[in-house]
C-alpha cells in the first residue's frame with residue numbers, strides 16, 4: 001500500500017502532513033527522532049485546544065480504547081505531552097494502518113499549544129515508544145509489511161511543499177545517486193557514524209561522533225568543536241546566550257558532513273542563515289547540540305537532501321535535491 005503525502009512548510013520551523021485518524025483530519029508533525037504517534041484530543045483543556053484540530057475518540061466508530069494504558073513524553077527542547085491510549089485507523093497519503101496505536105494527549109506543554117501541529121507521528125524505532133504497560137509500534141513498523149519496499153523517504157525542500165513517500169524511492173525528487181550510511185537502531189534513532197566534516201574545503205575530524213536523521217528538529221545541532229570551527233570562518237560571528245549569530249551580510253561557507261563511512265552531505269551556505277536575529281544580525285541554522293557526541297541533523301539537512309529511511313539494514317540513504 002505505497003503512497004505519498006504532501007508535507008507543508010509551517011513558519012520555517014516544521015513540516016505538517018494532513019493525516020486522518022478515525023476519519024478525522026489532523027495536521028501532524030512527522031518526527032523521525034521520536035516514536036510516539038500522539039494527537040491533540042477532546043480531553044485537553046479548552047485553553048490547550050485553542051487553534052488546533054482535535055481528535056475526539058467518541059466520534060470515531062473504529063476507535064478502541066487500550067484500557068489502563070498511558071504515555072508520557074519529554075523532548076530534548078523541554079516540551080512534552082502525556083495522556084491515554086487507544087487504537088484507530090490512521091491514513092497517511094495512500095497508506096492506511098488499521099488498529100494503529102493512537103496516543104490521546106490530555107496534557108501538552110505550552111510549546112505545543114502555540115505550535116502549528118495537532119500532534120506528532122513518531123517515525124524513529126519502536127523501542128523508544130513511551131506507552132506503558134506495553135510499548136506500541138510506530139505507523140511505519142505497522143505499515144511496513146504492506147509496502148512494496150520496506151522504507152519511507154522525506155522530501156523537505158526549503159520553504160516549499162515537500163512529501164513523505166512510503167514504500168518506494170521517488171527518483172523524481174533527487175539528482176545524482178543515493179549514498180547510504182549504516183544505521184544502529186539500539187538507541188531508537190536513525191543513527192550512524194559521523195566522524196568528520198568540512199568547512200568549505202577544509203576537513204576536520206569529529207572522532208567518536210554520531211548523527212541522527214531527525215525531521216522533528218528544525219536546525220542542524222552539532223558538537224561544539226564543529227560549531228566553533230564553522231563560525232571561526234565567519235567574520236563577526238558571536239556565540240550569544242541564544243546561540244550563534246553573525247552579520248547578515250556575511251558570506252557563509254558550506255558545511256559538508258560525513259555520513260557513515262562513505263560520502264559527505266554538503267549543506268550550502270545559503271541554507272545556513274536561519275533567520276534575522278535583530279537588525280543586521282542573523283541567527284545560524286547550525287547551533288550547538290549542547291553536549292554529548294550525538295549530532296542532530298534536522299530539517300536544514302533535508303532542505304538539501306532527500307532522506308531514505310530503509311529498514312533493510314537498517315540504513316539511511318541520502319541524495320541531493
Ligand SMILES: N#Cc1c(N)n[nH]c1N1CCCC1
Nearest residue numbers: 031033075076077079216217
Ligand atoms: N527537542 C526535540 C526534538 C527532537 N530532537 N526531535 N523531535 C523533537 N521534538 C518534536 C516535537 C518537539 C520536539
